Amino acid sequence: MAFSIPGRRLIVPNGISIVPLILTFLYGALLGFTPSLVTLHSLLLIVSLCFLRLPLILLALVAAASWALGWVGLDVWIDALGVQLLREPALQSLWTEMYNAPLLPWTRFNNSMVLGAAVISFLLLPLWIFASIGIRRSVRA
Amino acid sequence: MKSYGGLIRWKFGIPLGLMALALVLYTYLLLDQQLRWVLQKVATDANGAEVNIQSLKTSISGLFVEIQGIQVTDPEAPEFNRIEFGKLRFDLGAQGLLRGKVVVEDASLQDIQIRSKRLHPGKVLPPPPVEPAGPGMKEKAMELLQPLKDEVVQNALGVLKEKGFENPLKDINWEEMPSRVALKQLENDWNQRQQTLEQLLGTLPKADEFNQIRAELKSIKTPEDPSQIQASIAHLEALKARVQGNISRVAAAAQQFTTEANLISTRIQGLDDFVKADIALLSQKLKLPDLDFKNLAEDLCGPEIKRYIRLFEVYYAKVKPYLESKEKPAPARPMRRGGTDFSFPEHNGIPGFWLKKMQISSKETADGPLGDMLGKISDFSSAPALVAQPTHVQFEGGFKQLAIQGLKVEATLDHRRPMGRDEVRMNIASFPIADRMLAQSKDYALGFYKAQGAVQMSFLLEGDSVRLELDSLMKQLSWKVEAESERVKSLLDSVFGPMNEVHIGAKAEGPWEDLKWQISSNLVDQLRGALRTALNKQIAEVQEKLKQELDKRLAEEKVKLETRVKAQIQGLQDRLSPVQKDADDTSTLIDGQKNQIQAAVDGKKAEIQKRIEEEKQKQEDKAKDQIKSKLKIPGLGK
Numbered sequence: 001m002a003f004s005i006p007g008r009r010l011i012v013p014n015g016i017s018i019v020p021l022i023l024t025f026l027y028g029a030l031l032g033f034t035p036s037l038v039t040l041h042s043l044l045l046i047v048s049l050c051f052l053r054l055p056l057i058l059l060a061l062v063a064a065a066s067w068a069l070g071w072v073g074l075d076v077w078i079d080a081l082g083v084q085l086l087r088e089p090a091l092q093s094l095w096t097e098m099y100n101a102p103l104l105p106w107t108r109f110n111n112s113m114v115l116g117a118a119v120i121s122f123l124l125l126p127l128w129i130f131a132s133i134g135i136r137r138s139v140r141a
Numbered sequence: 142m143k144s145y146g147g148l149i150r151w152k153f154g155i156p157l158g159l160m161a162l163a164l165v166l167y168t169y170l171l172l173d174q175q176l177r178w179v180l181q182k183v184a185t186d187a188n189g190a191e192v193n194i195q196s197l198k199t200s201i202s203g204l205f206v207e208i209q210g211i212q213v214t215d216p217e218a219p220e221f222n223r224i225e226f227g228k229l230r231f232d233l234g235a236q237g238l239l240r241g242k243v244v245v246e247d248a249s250l251q252d253i254q255i256r257s258k259r260l261h262p263g264k265v266l267p268p269p270p271v272e273p274a275g276p277g278m279k280e281k282a283m284e285l286l287q288p289l290k291d292e293v294v295q296n297a298l299g300v301l302k303e304k305g306f307e308n309p310l311k312d313i314n315w316e317e318m319p320s321r322v323a324l325k326q327l328e329n330d331w332n333q334r335q336q337t338l339e340q341l342l343g344t345l346p347k348a349d350e351f352n353q354i355r356a357e358l359k360s361i362k363t364p365e366d367p368s369q370i371q372a373s374i375a376h377l378e379a380l381k382a383r384v385q386g387n388i389s390r391v392a393a394a395a396q397q398f399t400t401e402a403n404l405i406s407t408r409i410q411g412l413d414d415f416v417k418a419d420i421a422l423l424s425q426k427l428k429l430p431d432l433d434f435k436n437l438a439e440d441l442c443g444p445e446i447k448r449y450i451r452l453f454e455v456y457y458a459k460v461k462p463y464l465e466s467k468e469k470p471a472p473a474r475p476m477r478r479g480g481t482d483f484s485f486p487e488h489n490g491i492p493g494f495w496l497k498k499m500q501i502s503s504k505e506t507a508d509g510p511l512g513d514m515l516g517k518i519s520d521f522s523s524a525p526a527l528v529a530q531p532t533h534v535q536f537e538g539g540f541k542q543l544a545i546q547g548l549k550v551e552a553t554l555d556h557r558r559p560m561g562r563d564e565v566r567m568n569i570a571s572f573p574i575a576d577r578m579l580a581q582s583k584d585y586a587l588g589f590y591k592a593q594g595a596v597q598m599s600f601l602l603e604g605d606s607v608r609l610e611l612d613s614l615m616k617q618l619s620w621k622v623e624a625e626s627e628r629v630k631s632l633l634d635s636v637f638g639p640m641n642e643v644h645i646g647a648k649a650e651g652p653w654e655d656l657k658w659q660i661s662s663n664l665v666d667q668l669r670g671a672l673r674t675a676l677n678k679q680i681a682e683v684q685e686k687l688k689q690e691l692d693k694r695l696a697e698e699k700v701k702l703e704t705r706v707k708a709q710i711q712g713l714q715d716r717l718s719p720v721q722k723d724a725d726d727t728s729t730l731i732d733g734q735k736n737q738i739q740a741a742v743d744g745k746k747a748e749i750q751k752r753i754e755e756e757k758q759k760q761e762d763k764a765k766d767q768i769k770s771k772l773k774i775p776g777l778g779k
Contacts, residue, residue: 013145014145015145016145017145017148019148020145020148023148035477035478035479035480047157047160050150050153050156050157050160051149051150051151051153051157052148052149052150053145053146053147053148053149053150067477070477070478071476071477075477075478076478078478079478079480079481082480082481083481086481086483087483092485095483095485096485096486096487098485099240099484099485099486099487099490100240100485100486100487100490100491101240102236102239102240103239103240104240105240105241105242106241108241108482110482110483110484110485111471111480111481111482111483112480112481112482112483113471113477113478113479113480114480116480
């Protein structure tokens with residue numbers, strides 16, 4: 001079935017390949033799930049949008065949807081995941097290294113929400129891939 | 142279909158350049174302003190009143206932050222600053238910044254003023270909501286703030302407020318006095334005893350019984366026949382035994398009457414002892430002070446002590462948790478969770494915040510408002526375990542314009558190990574005190590217009606165990622004594638007028654939640670002594686009045702009861718006497734009858750004996766004659 005809604009071309013441009021779509025979902029999730037944009041990786045993501053050709057409206061929609069999901073209740077799970085990872089004994093040495101390494105502390109990975117949001121964004125990568133393939137097929141059709 | 146294009150925008154230079162330009166413009170134009178605004182807001186929230194920063198300058202190349210003109214409003218007097226700093230400069234370390242940490246390699250604090258006048262009164266924030274389960278220290282401190290809650294003192298001053306006690310005999314319910322209760326009890330007891338005695342009286346032999354015995358006695362005649370004598374005597378003995386039994390019962394009853402009479406008389410006399418209990422009860426009801434001023438020291442000196450322990454309250458409530466906790470809740474975002482910030486310090490790592498050293502310097506100028514201050518702070522950090530040395534704070538100086546001299550503070554805050562040890566010593570050789578109230582209520586106010594104070598304080602916190610010693614001296618006192626009643630005012634004037642120095646000593650030991658306080662003060666001793674002297678006379682007068690009234694009332698009741706009891710005892714004895722007389726008379730009659738019979742028996746016995754003797758003589762004479770007739774001896778005649 002063709003993916004046709006008003007303004008579809010503005011949201012998903014014609015001829016877009018699969019990789020930009022996957023990156024769009026990943027960027028949107030990372031920016032949306034993370035409660036604060038004042039982290040090193042968030043700023044780098046935003047700066048990288050200057051030289052990466054991604055559908056910005058779709059990215060904004062994905063980010064807004066992720067933010068809203070966090071607001072309505074996903075934050076509890078994001079926070080719990082972050083806390084569990086940060087308390088995981090096997091990872092303590094990794095966190096300690098990162099915490100005392102240059103620059104990395106600016107990512108605020110030691111905050112349970114920031115870490116949880118990043119991990120969950122990557123855990124959902126298969127979903128982003130499926131969604132991207134689906135959208136790509138719809139646009140072609 | 143038109144291709145969307147590759148992933149990389151090769152013409153990204155323009156947006157990137159625009160972004161860089163925006164960043165540079167922001168850094169030069171807005172960053173300092175924004176930081177200043179944020180810092181002002183954070184400091185205002187922490188202080189509870191407006192904090193102003195005149196200017197803030199950051200240098201990315203020089204890695205320093207310089208803040209000028211910091212004014213901290215005094216929440217209790219918003220037209221004044223609590224403290225004002227001329228210049229504060231932090232030189233930051235690059236190594237720390239790269240790791241997202243604030244490491245202050247060197248800092249300086251210059252030009253300190255306290256109690257400086259503000260151009261406009263600072264805004265005071267509403268007090269934070271009271272936490273339901275605060276530290277025990279807070280509650281204790283609040284207790285200390287209550288002005289003279291000691292009921293004894295309140296009573297004492299209440300008594301002295303007027304000319305003395307109002308008519309103490311007014312509104313007394315005499316029926317509930319112990320003596321009155323005892324009297325009622327005595328009356329009830331006596332009523333019961335009286336019934337018992339009546340019953341006892343009822344069981345005693347009646348006149349008929351004695352008449353019957355007497356009739357039986359009359360029927361016993363002196364027998365002519367000796368063989369009946371024994372039977373008559375036995376009959377008499379039986380009657381005697383019956384009468385004797387009755388006599389014993391009557392005697393026992395008489396004895397019981399006497400005992401009861403004596404007992405009730407003793408108890409009536411003993412009612413006087415209850416007057417003491419009456420006076421004690423009335424004293425309590427009239428709220429006569431017992432002159433045991435248990436809480437006076439805490440009540441009177443508590444607010445003064447509170448001023449100093451407040452410093453440590455702030456430290457305990459706000460600073461200590463940050464020094465000890467590894468996980469801290471991050472500030473929440475709008476509509477989103479803030480999460481939790483974890484720390485992963487490594488040995489010899491860098492704390493999140495580390496002030497390596499800070500020089501404090503302030504040099505007073507002639508007629509200038511600045512204080513003369515010199516000191517330093519070293520190794521203050523958010524993770525003390527990572528720092529080799531404990532935090533040292535040391536400064537000394539004075540503020541000549543405010544007449545504060547000899548200020549010296551030394552503190553060592555050691556949280557490198559799980560059991561923290563904080564030690565603070567503070568001395569102020571002289572400081573002015575103005576318009577300080579020690580106690581204030583609707584009846585009176587006690588304080589002073591001005592004084593010179595001095596304080597020495599040491600505070601040690603090891604784990605949760607606190608040891609606090611405070612020695613405060615106030616001299617050159619100008620007392621402020623106000624009271625509705627002239628009497629109270631003159632008393633307080635006489636106590637405090639001659640006092641030139643007030644010394645307050647306080648010691649506290651134990652956990653925060655249950656500090657054991659020991660407070661002493663010459664102020665308390667003087668007030669206690671004066672109140673005692675003034676009240677003793679009043680109390681003695683009232684107690685004497687009460688005693689007289691009680692004696693009078695009791696004496697009347699006693700006489701009434703005594704008269705009634707005597708009359709009733711007499712009545713009982715009057716009823717007992719005829720019975721006793723009957724019994725005695727009957728016994729006498731029996732004895733008489735018995736004697737009579739015995740006399741008759743004795744007479745018969747004597748007669749028979751005489752006849753025997755006579756017959757015996759006859760027989761002898763007859764025998765003699767016969768012998769004479771048979772032996773005719775010559776010369777003797779026939």
